[in-house]
Amino acid sequence: xxxxQESGPGLVKPSGTLSLTCAVSGGSVxxxxxxxxxxxxxxxxxxxxxxxxxxxxxxYNPSLKSRVTISVDRSKSQISLNLTSVTxxxxxxxxxxxxxxxxxxGTARFDPWGQGTLVTVSS
Amino acid sequence: xxxxxxxxxxxxxPGQTAKITCSGDKLGHFYASWYQQRPGQSPVLVIFQDNKxxxxxxxxxxxxxxxGTATLAISGTQTMDEAxxxxxxxxxxxxxxxxxxxxxxx
Numbered sequence: 001x002x003x004x005q006e007s008g009p010g011l012v013k014p015s016g017t018l019s020l021t022c023a024v025s026g027g028s029v030x031x032x033x034x035x036x037x038x039x040x041x042x043x044x045x046x047x048x049x050x051x052x053x054x055x056x057x058x059x060y061n062p063s064l065k066s067r068v069t070i071s072v073d074r075s076k077s078q079i080s081l082n083l084t085s086v087t088x089x090x091x092x093x094x095x096x097x098x099x100x101x102x103x104x105x106g107t108a109r110f111d112p113w114g115q116g117t118l119v120t121v122s123s
Numbered sequence: 124x125x126x127x128x129x130x131x132x133x134x135x136x137p138g139q140t141a142k143i144t145c146s147g148d149k150l151g152h153f154y155a156s157w158y159q160q161r162p163g164q165s166p167v168l169v170i171f172q173d174n175k176x177x178x179x180x181x182x183x184x185x186x187x188x189x190x191g192t193a194t195l196a197i198s199g200t201q202t203m204d205e206a207x208x209x210x211x212x213x214x215x216x217x218x219x220x221x222x223x224x225x226x227x228x229x
Binding site: 036044045063095107108111112114 | 153156158165166167168171172177209212213216217218219220
């Protein structure tokens, strides 16, 4: 059974870079699945950030694309998220999730999700 | 921009059928998925590809879709079904989610 565990700093300063890691266990990041990041604002709205395949091919939400990089480390079975130039609007719970479909094909479905990690942007 | 619209709340009596709608121009063209999120927990996939249930999801959860609308139905609703429910689909460029519906079982 695949399990996902997010980790990283809980507090980031404005204009800084948010960096998170997602550890994948019980399965392989080299499987035929995509691996996504989704965030949930304090108001509970969900927003897809992007996803990556084990080959390194990635797709991003156009609204965040200029600030986002998602990478995969197959040796460590980890997915990483970098979000630059953060503001208070980036304060959210960040989840990693396995995509059993393919986002760009319109078949995305996320299962399972990690427990999430709260990141607050504040000075 | 493309949006998915859900009612903020739905109330149902125990044992009755709850229906939660999701409206969006491209529903029926792109698949809809549905997620359940209980307080303090992560979302859980309950319906994908409009009407399919993942393994382990009770049969009382069902989904349907037609042009412009996707619907999640929960038959024989139980108090454990109280949660926020989110629809999800694809726009030209991004996965998008509805704003969520709080289901109350009273």
